[in-house]
Amino acid sequence: MRRSTHVATLDSLVDVPIADGGRRRPDADEATVDDATPSSHPGPPQFVAVNETIEDPNGNDQEDRDALAPRNPVADATYSWSVVDAPADSEATVGDDPIVGFDPDVPGEYTLALDADDGRHELTVRVFPPENEDDPRPRVELDADVVGEQVVLTATATTPPANSQLDPDIDVELYVDDRDRDALTDAGSVLSAAEIDEPVRIHAVAAGRRYSVADSIRLVPDGDSVSVERPYDPPSWLDDAVFYEIFTRRFPDQDDPTFDQMAEHLDHLDELGVDALWLTPFVDAYSSFGTDDDMGGPHGYDALDYFSVDPELGTMADFEAFVDACHERDIKVVFDLVVNHTSIRHEFFQAASDPDHEDHERYRDWYRWEDEDELVPDTYFGWSNIPNLNYENPEVREFVLSIVDFWVDKVDGFRCDVAWGVQHSFWKEVYDRVQSVDEDFLMLDESVPYFADFSEGEFHIHHDDRLHEALGMAADGDADAVLDAVERRANVGVPSYRPFLQYAENHDLDRFLAEHGRAAQMAAGAATFTLPGNPMLYYGQETGLEGYRDPMNWGEFDEELYDFYRSLVDARKSIPALGSDAGIERVPFYSESDRVLAFSRVADDQRVVVVLNFAEGSRTVRLGSYVETTDLLTDAELSPTERDDGLIEFEVETVAVLEADEPPATGPELDAGDSDDAREFDAEDGLAAVTGDDSTES
Structure with missing residues (x-):
């Protein structure tokens, strides 16, 4: 991986544009809003390329979509947009509606104005040259410190790990949030930390052949200095959290399917080691109890009333008591927000x-x-x-925001269904809204396939549909696909601080057990607990349930399978090298089976090698002698054979986690047909194609 570090002072951002194209700073009275009135300002700066249109097209399944929109919309308010500054050759315009698209025609910096009942609000839109979407995206991380009296900003751009060359054109651009520029208008030529008397948001974007997802920090006055907050970082409780999804109406005993009865089964989750519980929709919906299985069963994804729970499950008070029971066991509750x-x-x-x-x-x-x-x-x-729903209608946005406001103080997070179907600008507003209520509130998106741009102040964690697909490929004989899926995260530009939800099963998929068999299901489950990311179990995965929306098999557990998953949860929480902050490396290994995979996980004080076998029955694996041969999952000795070539050979049934030293730079070669040469993962960023950290500073 290659890094490029860029340093600037905060005062350099005041009055002096960072990027080509220029812009004027709004007059101080243009966006004056009563502090008690929520502002209509459309939010943070927008970053697009010339070949990208800000639009929300009809009928495009799984396409990225966006619009420029006022925040805190009011149904009877008046809104109008205009382009007030643009590059000299631009002929771009905006429409007359309250919520509009924008099709920039030349690179540079644009200033758009939203005139609303609460004044004029200006928005910076930075437009980059046309991009080739086949090129990998860079990533950027922004930080700040006070040196002497000055605020010094440090932005580090990184190239994707699979790309061995640093983009020679890569640069970092810094922007003061348009909403906060007035807080800096009285600054002199040198802006001291003591002069910042209101919070100020700063945004950074790396740009070369492609531009990155933007990162952001918030400078908050702290006496004569400032503290630095990272508003896009996930809540700390997410770090090593184990998720569990229940199909709400099929999880409780079917003779008494209520919140009260569900609470009686929480000890099962507690004993398993679950940290966060995602419930499929339980609001009043058409597809409630009695919905035929060929119609998806009682899924609840077709809401009739967003402000009440399904009366067959109980009352709102019953649900709140259920949440309290979860909290007593330190289990967070994630609400399935279905507003597409x-x-x-x-x-x-x-x-x-x-x-x-x-x-x-x-x-x-x-x-x-x-x-x-x-x-x-x-x-x-x-x-x-x-x-x-039509998110180009302010009334719709106002209504959905009222749903958000209603549930935000009742649960610990939202899992947002069909997130790709709703505009980025709306999710950014939801993100800021829930964070203002609870900075530990979780935002989880269902964007399938996942898009890196949902990381930009919208969601903390993403579904990893590509990993799920790769697990199926491993079961069918292409185990290498698993690490390729992990590598993709960085190549498409997902920031290093964004984790992924890793699952072998969920409510939209046929059971892995039914599709691929018990051995492959166990290996797939083990992969979700040993790869970087947050593992998730779907109810019944740990007990041998085969129907993807069948009633939970209480009293009929596959006890061996249950014990296996308990051991995975325990290992995840007790072995530092399996944690969220640990790195991952490819390692040379040999097996005659194409359903076998090995990789290394690396923490500060520990290195382990994980071996996964998706095949039925044990398989022989050869590794270097730098690995120990006691399985940390079971404490069992693998009884290896020491070969004349210096390698060790042993059998793996499903998964083994082995303590390891750092592999030597040179050593015995594996037989023909071996895996590719080892490729190092960065400790935070995922797979890297080269060893080393060639850095430049500017």
Whole structure:
């Protein structure tokens, strides 16, 4: 991995533009807002390329989407957009609606103005040259310190680990958040830390052949100095958290499927070592109890009322008591926020789709339409019963924000369903909103496939659909795909401080056990606990349940399987080298099976080698003699054979975690057909193609 470090002082950002194209600083009275009134300002600076349009197209399944929008929208307010500054050759314009797209035509810096009832708000849009999406994206991390009296900013740009060359054109650009520029307008030529009397947000973006996801810090006055906060960092409780997903209406005993009865099973999760519980939707929904399995069972992803729980599960008080019971066991509760769509039977859609309804004109614009004349709703993947909401309507955003406000103080985090279907600008507003209530509140996205841009002040952790796919490939004979999936995270530009949710099973997928068999399911589960990221178990995965939405098999557990998963949880929490901050390396190994994988995990004071076997029955593995041969999972001795070539050979049934020394620079060669030469992982960033840390400073 290659690094480039850039240093600047805070006062250099005041009045002096960092990037080409220039911009004027807004007059001090342009965005004056009463402190008691939530501001309409559209948020942090936007970063795009010329070949990227800020838009929210209809009918594009799993496409990235965005819009420029006022925050804290009010249904009867007046909003209008304009371009007030742009590069000389630009002819770009914005529309007349309150929420608009933007199609920049030349690189440079643009200033857009949002005129609202609370004043004028200016937004910087930095536009980079056209990009080749096949090129890897750089990453950037921003920090600050007080040196003497000055605030010194340090931004470190890194190239993707699989790319052995530092992009010669890489640079870092720094921006004061448009909302905070007035806090610095009285500064002299040297801005001291003591002169900062209001919080100031700073953003950094690395740019070369491609531009990075932006990083951000917040400078907060602290006496005569400032403290530095990292608003995009995940909550500390996430570090080594083990997640558990339940299909809510199928988890409790089916003769009494209530919150009270679910609480009686929390000891099962506590004994397993679960830290965070994700519940599939439990609000009042059309697909409640009694929904046929061929319709997905009682999934709840088609809400009828976002502000009440399914009455068959209990009351709101019952749910709150369930949360309290979770908290007594130090288990966080994650709410499944489903706001890309509603049920087709929701009262709003009933009005929108019925021309004779008294509220038809109002609610017709609450939804997106494939054919508005015929009132055919826009949906994804043919999900005809869940029409998509229209986030270009301020009323919709206002309504959904009220849902966020209602639940944020009742749970510990949101898992956001179909996050890719909702605009980035909206998720940024939700992120800031929940963080202002609880800085430890978790944001988990379902973006499938995952997009790096959801890391930019939107979500703390992402579903890793690519790893799940790779686990299936390993079970079918391509174990190398697993490390390739881990490597992809950095190559697409996901910041190093963003973890991934790792799973072998979830409510949208056929059970790994049913698809690939018990041995492969155990190996896949072991992979999720030994690779960098947060492991998640889907209810019944640990007990041998085969139907992906079947009732939990209480009283019929596969006890051996349960003990296996308990050992994985224990290992994850007790072996430092398996922790979130530990690095990962490819290691040379040999096995005749293409369903076997080995890699190393590295912490400050510990190195382990993990061997996974996705095949039925044990397989022979050869490694260098730098590994110990006692399995840390079971304390069992592997009884290796020491070969004449200096390698050791042993059998692995499913998984082995072995203490190891640092491998020697040279050593015995493996037989023909061996894995590729070892490639070093950075301790935080994932796979690297080269050893070393060639750094430059500017």
